[in-house]
Amino acid sequence: MHVLVTGGAGFIGSHLVERLLADGHTVTVLDDLSGGRRENLAPVGDHPRLRLIVGDVTDPAALGAAFEGVELVFHLAAVVGIPRVLADPLRMIRVNVGGTERVLEACAARGVPVCVASSSEVYGKGIRWPAAEDDDLRLGPPTVPRWAYAVSKLLDEHLALAWARRGLSVRVVRYFNVYGPRADPQGYGYVIARFMEQAWRGEPLTVYGDGRQTRSFIYVEDAVEGTLRAGVLPAAAGHVLNIGHPEEISILALAEKVRAITGRSVPIRFLPLAEVYGPDFEEVPRRVPDVSKARALLGFEARVTLDEGLQRTWEWWQACQRV
Numbered sequence: 001m002h003v004l005v006t007g008g009a010g011f012i013g014s015h016l017v018e019r020l021l022a023d024g025h026t027v028t029v030l031d032d033l034s035g036g037r038r039e040n041l042a043p044v045g046d047h048p049r050l051r052l053i054v055g056d057v058t059d060p061a062a063l064g065a066a067f068e069g070v071e072l073v074f075h076l077a078a079v080v081g082i083p084r085v086l087a088d089p090l091r092m093i094r095v096n097v098g099g100t101e102r103v104l105e106a107c108a109a110r111g112v113p114v115c116v117a118s119s120s121e122v123y124g125k126g127i128r129w130p131a132a133e134d135d136d137l138r139l140g141p142p143t144v145p146r147w148a149y150a151v152s153k154l155l156d157e158h159l160a161l162a163w164a165r166r167g168l169s170v171r172v173v174r175y176f177n178v179y180g181p182r183a184d185p186q187g188y189g190y191v192i193a194r195f196m197e198q199a200w201r202g203e204p205l206t207v208y209g210d211g212r213q214t215r216s217f218i219y220v221e222d223a224v225e226g227t228l229r230a231g232v233l234p235a236a237a238g239h240v241l242n243i244g245h246p247e248e249i250s251i252l253a254l255a256e257k258v259r260a261i262t263g264r265s266v267p268i269r270f271l272p273l274a275e276v277y278g279p280d281f282e283e284v285p286r287r288v289p290d291v292s293k294a295r296a297l298l299g300f301e302a303r304v305t306l307d308e309g310l311q312r313t314w315e316w317w318q319a320c321q322r323v
């Protein structure tokens, strides 16, 4: 197949591109390189079946060029990461909502199936954990800028499902904290990348808040597998699917784990959330997915344990720092 990956030079996108090429597909990447990097595609950079278009998903001309000959789309392009969202919420809303709207319109006009990337952020503070796709959502007020990202992704989901009702083959994946090689320490909740960078430099691992908040982390190879299944399996059409690992860990325990795996005897430093993100920031104490829908519809289950994934990420981290 000829597959378009928007945001394909980003963290998850570049791994998805590698996998698609390895599976024999032809891939077009549309990415404006605002968050992603050309180097993320270095392992496949000169692949004869890869075409990189540097352009903006909100630009109709760039989209038109990117869609030529395309049979399936993975729409991952977005402004991602709390620091970027807080720095310019307006740009984030324009790209995350406007970009998705244009991609869906382009898919509908050409009858091309699409998989849209959403986020566990849409659960907000949550009603119950583990959270299932049909649960109610609990977001904070619009005066707290962090919720703008969740709302942008939620509107993407509504757009996708509205197009599904008009006959477009569309599905949505809600990622829960993806980690692994190439994650940007500045990116979305990339606490693991940040801890590894700090450990590498011999600096304290900075835990925001008291460290008792829990999260679940899915290794990028697993996230790619779940995404691919969602993209190609007919059973996924019209559905929203959690793509995550069902195990949860506190951020303090995660810091201790990273310290043990990296072998760096660095201290752990606690930073008040207000100091990091400003006085309005609202922290979410717990976030873990119910993965039964992905298991039932996609036969998908995350396989890489946190220890193994951290080990692999640390090996990559060391290798790329030595270059």
Ligand code: NAD
Binding pocket: 006, 007, 008, 009, 010, 011, 012, 013, 030, 031, 032, 033, 034, 035, 036, 037, 055, 056, 057, 058, 075, 076, 077, 078, 079, 080, 095, 099, 117, 118, 119, 120, 121, 174, 175, 176, 177, 178, 179, 184, 187, 188, 189
């Ligand atoms: P990323 O920042 O590495 O990737 C996003 C890519 O989109 C980047 O390469 C960036 O350059 C590109 N992009 C941004 N604005 C663009 C524009 N206007 N036009 C074209 N390209 C543009 O982030 P990621 O972690 O790989 O995230 C991929 C997707 O998964 C995003 O939609 C994100 O919201 C979602 N997601 C990620 C996580 C996670 O844990 N990494 C969790 C939940 C959701």
